[in-house]
Amino acid sequence: MSAHAPRGIADVQDKVLSGQRISSDDALRLFAHHDLPALGALADQVRLRHHPDPIVTYVIGRNLNYTNVCWVKCGFCAFYRAPGHDEGYTLSREEIGDKIQELVDLGGREVLFQGGVNPQLKLDWYLETFRWIKSTWDVHIHGLSPAEILYLAHISALPLRECLTRLREAGLDTVPGAGGEILVDRVRKILAPGKDTADEWLGFMRTCHELGIHTSSTMMYGSVETTAERVEHLGRLRGLQDLTGGFYSFIPWSFQPERTTLPHIPKASAFDYLRTLAVARIYLDNFEHFQASWVTQGAKIAQVSLRFGANDFGSTVIEENVVSAAGTTYRMDIPEMERLIRDAGFTPLVRDTDYRVLGPYRPSESARALLARGLAPPIIAGQRPGRAEAGRTEGGAA
Amino acid sequence: MLQAIQRAGMSAIHRKVVDGERLSGDDGLALYACADLNVLGHLANIARERRNADLCYFVRNQHINYTNVCNKDCKFCAFYVRVNDPAGYTLSVEDVRRRVEEQIAEPITEIHMVAGINPRLPYQYYLDIIRAVKSVRPDVMVKAYTMIEIAEIVRVAKKPLEEVWEELKAAGLGSLPGGGAEVLSDRVHAEIFALKQTPDEWLDMARSAHRAGLRSNATMLYGHIETPAERVTHLLRLREVQDETGGFLTYIPLAFHPENTELSHLPPTTGFDDLRQLAIGRLMLDNFDHIKSFWIMVSPQISQLSLWYGADDMDGTIIREEITHAAGARTPQGLTREALVRLIQEAGRIPVERDALYRPVASRSVAAA
Numbered sequence: 001m002s003a004h005a006p007r008g009i010a011d012v013q014d015k016v017l018s019g020q021r022i023s024s025d026d027a028l029r030l031f032a033h034h035d036l037p038a039l040g041a042l043a044d045q046v047r048l049r050h051h052p053d054p055i056v057t058y059v060i061g062r063n064l065n066y067t068n069v070c071w072v073k074c075g076f077c078a079f080y081r082a083p084g085h086d087e088g089y090t091l092s093r094e095e096i097g098d099k100i101q102e103l104v105d106l107g108g109r110e111v112l113f114q115g116g117v118n119p120q121l122k123l124d125w126y127l128e129t130f131r132w133i134k135s136t137w138d139v140h141i142h143g144l145s146p147a148e149i150l151y152l153a154h155i156s157a158l159p160l161r162e163c164l165t166r167l168r169e170a171g172l173d174t175v176p177g178a179g180g181e182i183l184v185d186r187v188r189k190i191l192a193p194g195k196d197t198a199d200e201w202l203g204f205m206r207t208c209h210e211l212g213i214h215t216s217s218t219m220m221y222g223s224v225e226t227t228a229e230r231v232e233h234l235g236r237l238r239g240l241q242d243l244t245g246g247f248y249s250f251i252p253w254s255f256q257p258e259r260t261t262l263p264h265i266p267k268a269s270a271f272d273y274l275r276t277l278a279v280a281r282i283y284l285d286n287f288e289h290f291q292a293s294w295v296t297q298g299a300k301i302a303q304v305s306l307r308f309g310a311n312d313f314g315s316t317v318i319e320e321n322v323v324s325a326a327g328t329t330y331r332m333d334i335p336e337m338e339r340l341i342r343d344a345g346f347t348p349l350v351r352d353t354d355y356r357v358l359g360p361y362r363p364s365e366s367a368r369a370l371l372a373r374g375l376a377p378p379i380i381a382g383q384r385p386g387r388a389e390a391g392r393t394e395g396g397a398a
Numbered sequence: 399m400l401q402a403i404q405r406a407g408m409s410a411i412h413r414k415v416v417d418g419e420r421l422s423g424d425d426g427l428a429l430y431a432c433a434d435l436n437v438l439g440h441l442a443n444i445a446r447e448r449r450n451a452d453l454c455y456f457v458r459n460q461h462i463n464y465t466n467v468c469n470k471d472c473k474f475c476a477f478y479v480r481v482n483d484p485a486g487y488t489l490s491v492e493d494v495r496r497r498v499e500e501q502i503a504e505p506i507t508e509i510h511m512v513a514g515i516n517p518r519l520p521y522q523y524y525l526d527i528i529r530a531v532k533s534v535r536p537d538v539m540v541k542a543y544t545m546i547e548i549a550e551i552v553r554v555a556k557k558p559l560e561e562v563w564e565e566l567k568a569a570g571l572g573s574l575p576g577g578g579a580e581v582l583s584d585r586v587h588a589e590i591f592a593l594k595q596t597p598d599e600w601l602d603m604a605r606s607a608h609r610a611g612l613r614s615n616a617t618m619l620y621g622h623i624e625t626p627a628e629r630v631t632h633l634l635r636l637r638e639v640q641d642e643t644g645g646f647l648t649y650i651p652l653a654f655h656p657e658n659t660e661l662s663h664l665p666p667t668t669g670f671d672d673l674r675q676l677a678i679g680r681l682m683l684d685n686f687d688h689i690k691s692f693w694i695m696v697s698p699q700i701s702q703l704s705l706w707y708g709a710d711d712m713d714g715t716i717i718r719e720e721i722t723h724a725a726g727a728r729t730p731q732g733l734t735r736e737a738l739v740r741l742i743q744e745a746g747r748i749p750v751e752r753d754a755l756y757r758p759v760a761s762r763s764v765a766a767a
Contacts, residue, residue, distance in 0.1 A: 017401070034746025036706040037439030041402045044436060270699035271745045300669030301699055307435045336665070343668045345433025 009033050016042050019049070021285055027231045030279045036271065043278035043309035050288055051311045056341045057351040060334070060361070061110030061142070062103045062318035066091045066129075070116025072147060074192040075261040076181075076223060080116045090118065093132065100137050103318065105366045110315060110353045112176065113143035123156040123163065130171035140353045141171050145178035146204040147195050160207050168213060174353055175208055177217035177251070183236045184229045191223055191262075202240055209246025214354065216249045217287075221276055222268030223255040230276065234283050241286045248355055249289035249312065252276050253296040270301045274308045281309025289355055294337075303340040312351070313337055334361060334371070399440050406434040408441065415441050418448070420684055426630035429678045435670055435707075442677035442708035449687065450710035454747040455756060456738050457714035459508040460501050464489045464527060466724075468514025470546065473590040474580075474622055476658035476725035478514045488516055491523065495530040501717055502534065508714070508754040509535070511542035512575055521555040525569040532570035539754035540570050544578035545603040546594050559603070563610035573754055574607055576615025576650055582635045583628040590623060590661070601639050608645025613755065615690075616646050620675050621654035621667035629675075633682040640685045647756070648688040648711060651675040653695040657726025672696040673707040680708025688756065694722050698733060702741040711752075712738060 012026045022030075033039060069088040070080035081088040091099075100111060111133070130141060144152075144167070153163035164172075181191055183198040196204070208215050217237050221230055241247050254268035273293075281290050292310040294302035295317065302313065316334055338361070341348040350358045363371060403412050411425050421429075432438055465488040468478035479486045489497070498509065509531050524547075528540050543551065548562070555562050580586065582597035595603070607614050616636045620629060640646045653667040653675075667675075680689045691709035693701035694716060701712050717732050735751075742749040751759040 034706075035443075036703065036745070037436040037443060038399060040436040041399045041440065044434075045401065266740065269702055269741060269744055271702050271741075274703070298697075298699070300672065300697060301703075302669075304435065304669040304673065304700075304703065339665060340668055344435070344670045 024231045024235050027279055027283045031227045039278040040308045043281040044307055046281050047309050047311055054346050055349050056346040057349050058313040059110050059315050059351055060108030061315035063112050064099050065115050067115035067118045069118040072117050072194040076191050104137050105370050107367045109140045111139050111141050113141055117148055117151045123152050127170040134171035140173045142174045142353050143172050146201050147179045150196055164211055175215045177215050180218040181220045182225045182229055183233045187225045209244035214246055214248050217247045219252045220255055238284055249291055250284055250287045251291040253293040273297055277305055278308040303344050306344045402434055402437050406432050406437045408437050415444050421682055423630050423634055426682050430626035438674055438677040439707045442680040443706055445680050446708050452748050453750050454705050454742045455711040455750050455752040457508050457752050458506050459510055459714040460506050460717045462497050462511045464513040465516045466514050467516035469517055470515055470593045473660040491526045491530050494527045498531050498534040508539045508541055512544050512577055515550045524551045528569040528571055539572035541573045541575050541754050545600050546578045549595050559606055574612055574614035576617040579617050580619045581624045581628055582632040586624050605643055608643035613645055613647045615648045617650045617652050619652045619654055622661055637683055648690045649679050649683050649686045650690040650692055651679055655722055655725035655727055669700055672700045676704050677708040702745050705745045705747050
């Protein structure tokens with residue numbers, strides 16, 4: 001090491017290089033360490049242990065935000081409309097079908113089926129919708145979120161385990177780790193008082209894993225949490241993963257203050273993103289996959305994150321592609337994603353939602369035609385185009 | 399990091415950097431072939447901290463683009479319009495004065511003035527707009543005219559270059575920006591900016607400016623048709639002139655923005671390339687004091703990261719940038735001092751508000767940050 005590198009973390013570096021687990025205190029010290037390339041190199045070392053080949057994967061998937069009606073009223077969310085609001089929508093089967101068909105034409109299988117906690121929609125609606133989707137297309141439903149499913153179990157007066165079992169039988173394959181926010185109740189009470197507690201969220205995940213339903217995990221940092229609370233969040237994820245091994249991946253993203261009830265909070269910086277990603281990669285030694293969040297960070301920083309622990313570029317999302325680039329919405333298409341991955345020195349390969357590598361993207365005739373003419377604009381009742389996606393960044397990469 | 403350096407095949411270069419030994423052109427090529435961004439950052443940071451410690455400079459400045467009329471037809475430019483195009487504008491001397499007056503409440507120390515080549519402007523105009531700035535704000539440093547503008551000024555002045563330097567200085571010119579170097583390669587020159595001065599002429603003019611006692615910056619417009627070898631040659635040529643004159647203040651890589659240009663089929667630069675370009679600039683240009691990350695072009699996010707990839711300068715608050723925004727830049731057209739200071743401090747660097755010659759601005763230095 002040069003004279004610059006140690007700056008008080010040499011012992012942590014030694015631990016990491018010898019494959020030992022780092023403590024929460026170590027993680028806090030890494031967070032306080034400013035030498036960004038040193039953090040990146042350490043995270044890259046851990047990434048290399050999990051993924052020795054110079055490959056970066058991504059999944060051809062799409063967001064399907066079936067409803068924006070939600071009663072939970074999280075202060076950080078600009079997507080939802082309260083029940084009864086005239087901008088509320090629930091997609092029809094025809095609208096859902098068009099979106100899935102477009103994904104299938106593109107060669108994709110992952111449907112990220114997420115919306116709000118809509119009191120109008122009962123368990124049967126989900127069961128019927130999932131059965132219909134699965135009987136019509138060969139797709140993977142990566143769907144709902146702890147908050148949505150906990151609510152469904154509640155209004156159906158069913159134990160969570162039973163509710164999940166029925167959803168799985170109807171076609172739910174995996175559950176995104178949305179709503180993890182920060183797994184510390186002090187923070188959750190400020191951000192999302194109507195939502196599940198940290199224990200409930202983790203208990204939900206544990207139940208999923210016990211039933212064989214894999215999930216992802218997330219962290220929404222950069223709002224009101226302290227660094228210690230970020231580490232506590234990581235600690236709780238690592239603890240559960242030790243027990244179940246059911247998390248496929250970890251995806252940190254930054255709180256997007258615009259259009260929320262907390263607009264005074266400055267947006268977390270790129271430095272903070274890369275540092276957080278790197279520390280998480282180093283700390284979460286029992287997690288296999290780390291996703292770059294181009295939806296919140298943009299193309300440039302997402303690409304750089306491939307040297308800060310990320311080994312996956314997430315989903316093509318699709319609807320983001322057609323949203324006008326105004327504001328904070330980032331656009332990304334498959335050729336651009338692959339260019340960024342190659343430019344950073346990696347080979348882009350397509351994976352499925354279970355992280356099985358499928359190989360290079362080979363667009364079919366229909367996909368080529370679709371890519372050439374551009375994808376259809378989002379169909380969102382009562383909203384100006386793109387608004388739903390712009391606000392719902394946290395759904396995009398899970 | 400040592401493992402990463404070894405894995406990337408950078409051990410010999412690392413040794414040279416640690417020893418403060420000059421890197422060769424082959425080393426430059428090896429750096430451009432290195433895909434490990436952390437290794438590049440680590441190496442560049444050794445050179446950066448040796449020269450600038452933990453400091454990060456910024457300036458409170460104003461940009462004035464006095465005309466968009468230009469007869470050089472550069473393919474990478476979205477800003478210019480041809481002579482007689484109704485979309486063309488040229489600020490009068492009075493307009494320039496008014497632009498400066500509009501910002502009189504801002505504690506600006508530098509005014510950056512560059513524009514197109516409008517062949518109808520007389521010599522007197524170039525002297526008068528500098529005087530106009532100085533008449534409103536005698537204390538600001540006027541950093542004006544890229545080398546191609548100087549060539550045009552000499553043409554309309556019908557006087558020797560040496561005499562023009564003296565008259566510009568007498569009018570109030572303080573220093574020269576570094577734009578217009580593009581890529582110092584005859585091939586690239588012939589293909590995309592053929593009507594501008596040649597690379598040799600650009601370098602000669604920089605030498606002449608330095609001899610006249612004017613400091614200037616140096617840039618490289620990267621991310622279009624140039625090869626890594628051409629980038630390396632560019633850096634070596636700058637380094638050579640700097641060895642001779644010592645007149646360059648700062649090196650500023652400029653990211654090409656393709657939108658609305660004749661090269662709009664090209665993709666924009668990536669974050670990796672932006673950071674690499676700064677890092678390799680820092681490593682190769684061992685005789686330059688400062689490396690600037692121009693956030694207007696690479697985004698404030700990348701500029702913040704760049705403080706660990708060789709850069710020690712984030713440019714400034716910049717009021718009303720127009721040239722890159724004509725090429726579709728989605729960055730803001732200005733940043734507040736508070737926003738800049740926050741980005742710098744968060745990255746673990748010490749913000750220093752500077753003037754155009756990197757002297758700390760006393761009343762609002764680090765302590766106030």
